[in-house]
Amino acid sequence: MEGCPSSSELHHLTALLLLMPLLLPAGSAEEFMVLGPTEPLVAVLGGDVELPCRTAPARSGENMQLRWFRSKFSEAVLVYEDGGEQPEELMAQYAGRTSLVTELLGQGQAAVLIRDVQASDDGPYSCFFREGEFYEEASLELKVAGVGSAPRVRIMGPEEDGVRVECAASGWFPKPQVHWRGGGGAQFLAFSEAHVQDARGLFSVEAALVVRDRSVGNVTCSLHNPILGQEKAVAIFIPEPFFPQAPLWKLAFCVSLAALGLLLLGAGYCAHREHSRRLRALRDRETLLRAKEEDRRAKEAALRATGELQAQLEWRRSVYLAAWRKAQLYADWRQEKFPAWPVTLDPGSADSSLVVSQERRRVTLKETCEDSGGSGSVLGLEGITAGRCHWEVEVLDGDRSEWVLGVCREDVKRTGWYTESPEKGFWVVGQFEDGFCPCTKDPTPLPLRQLPRRVGVFLNYSEGDVSFYDMTEGSHIFSFPRASFSGTLFPYFRLKSGVGSLTICPMVGAPEGLPVPLNNSPCEEPLSPPGSSADGAESPLLP
Template structure:
């Protein structure tokens, strides 16, 4: 077992190379360099743990040694007192190739280190010969034996260019040595010489042999083969041409089909567009007809826009109000008493301000207009207001001096325009109405409001 470290065992870092039939030395050393004369030393194979060499009690222990190494190993012990020991293997064989371990023990303390031995051997020179014509070329074979480890084969032409396509077979004999056979098919009759080289990858050593291939050795092309080759070439060209033509025709058909589909889609879009245009034209015609029917009203209406009128304040005259009417304190609104009874009198009220000429408008808000019959309009300064009920119900007339417009619920505007001898009263509401009185005298007119009767 191991205790506190007393020494270390080291071996070479790089593999040890030995040539077949030669000798190999497997060295190990101690650090610090203490004497190993009284230690137990062993070298054994790392995988099988079989003993290659054993040293104990200052002598070799041959009974522990494995048979293949008997008589071939010895201890290099002239430097044991310096902490250096090595085992020499003579007549190196291919089976000696591999990993080793050196083991040093003193008492109960021991250490070990690993080593690698690479065995290499150069075999026979390659033998190259022609086996005869094959297919459309000449078959050349290269053989060699006695190589270790497995050799590498290369074929080259006269210029040194390598042949990449060739077959290769390896066999191993009872001693572990390799034989190789490589076959090359040469198709170029002008190649001349070919060289076969065998390389040992460990030693970097190579053996090569060249051979000349006469041109008559190559098989002559028979007439039927030439004709067949020409026919095959023409057939391939025709097939390629037919394929290209078919592909082109297919592309043209697909393009034409796509253009037809595009034209159909365009025609359908044009048809839909025409239908929409016709529908729009019909709608425009209807709208134009409606506009033509409204033209008289629009013409006069455009001639009297609100921005051409000025606001006329409506201040109610309490003195002109019927006793059943209540005028507000601000004199801007009037209501009908709930307790009033039907009388023959007209419940009306006039505005303070009078109008003699120009254009003006005032706003009136009618509440409960749907349930009442208020009458709105203008009247002359000296008109007699008695008997207005009948006049209002029958509609205002020029002779009576009253010009009224129907009232509706909500806020409404009434426009007044006096031009020359004509008075125009326009009621601006959702249903425009207009009253013209040709030949009306240009006298002072006042707005009036008649309560429902």
């Protein structure tokens, strides 16, 4: 039949159809998309984080070329090619800190693991997948966050018509938000604020505030991390005598007002005297009786006023003392409410590298341990389970040795190699190679003008407060955040190296029993003026 193909032509057509997939370009069968997280990833400083990407549809990435990089293709974070990682192409800051997560690589899912996250890791990333001549990439963002030190708040002194308060902290990322609040929760605007980044990219902040309201009482400085939502705050009490005196125009106004009042009183007195003179003849007896009655009432009123004034003065004095105790500014105010504690050393708790004196008040390193880097600790013989107390320690040659002192729990580890921190049951400070600093998880040297020679340790067991003072200058050194104590606490002493010694100073009037319980202290009772409620009352202070 004409128009119908022959059988040989049908065979050629069938073979051509079978070979067409091999002759056509294979690009459409190899195409895929690369997808990354749609929301930014959050990583904590010093921790680990994974940056994941995947193919859609899912394709095995074992034979692909994979690359994670920053803003430029050459800024490689991780390179995977020919079935293995290529560390020679990485940026210097990621060398040894990145590795490929391959558990789901056969299903088209891969992630780069970044260890020991740094502030410089913050920002955008790109992941690049390539198979043959076809490639795709996706973008993702990493936000790094870290909470630094607690704010250090101090009163700098009068400024203009108020008191200048400064707040400083370090080790934050990103830039922290600074908030000032008064005793009633009202927020203040910062007078000045400055942020500085160190070599690691972490922020240090210094903020200042001028408080002009004499009745504000406590002022709180808080630092807020906007990514983690975490906050650290410290409050300080501003006594009223710190505020400058009233300006001269106010004094002049008060003097003028007093003079006017005296003139009015004089005019009234003259009018009353003239009126009395006119009526004296008719009302002589009545006036005499009234004078006697007024004299009697005046004496009674004077007696009442004297008693009320005395009670008011006593109340103001107690409030003044309580306010200064809370301010934690001077050691002599703390000594008044913290009885001396008779500390002696327990030779049975001393490390073999230490020498305890015969009177059990001085500890030194053995001569054989001074050059060998010996390190040992010893506890006080008397344990503390309640109340509040303080003792003083003299440090000899403290700048030529490493030493630690404070308090610790009874069950802490003191053998072998160990470190001190509140998390491990130690509330201590000391001198180290980096300087004088508190023993915390992330120790930071304290900005002292000079190394203390006589250190006072103040312990309030019930309120969980441990504070240290320079007893030579009478100034505050450091206070740990409030803790919840349980069990027995012991005085703690440790010499790590050098030729120095720690000596417990004799205390005048030290008690033989336990520290004074809190419920026996008059300063712990609610304070209010006679005849008035303590709710919402301000704290008037004597000048």
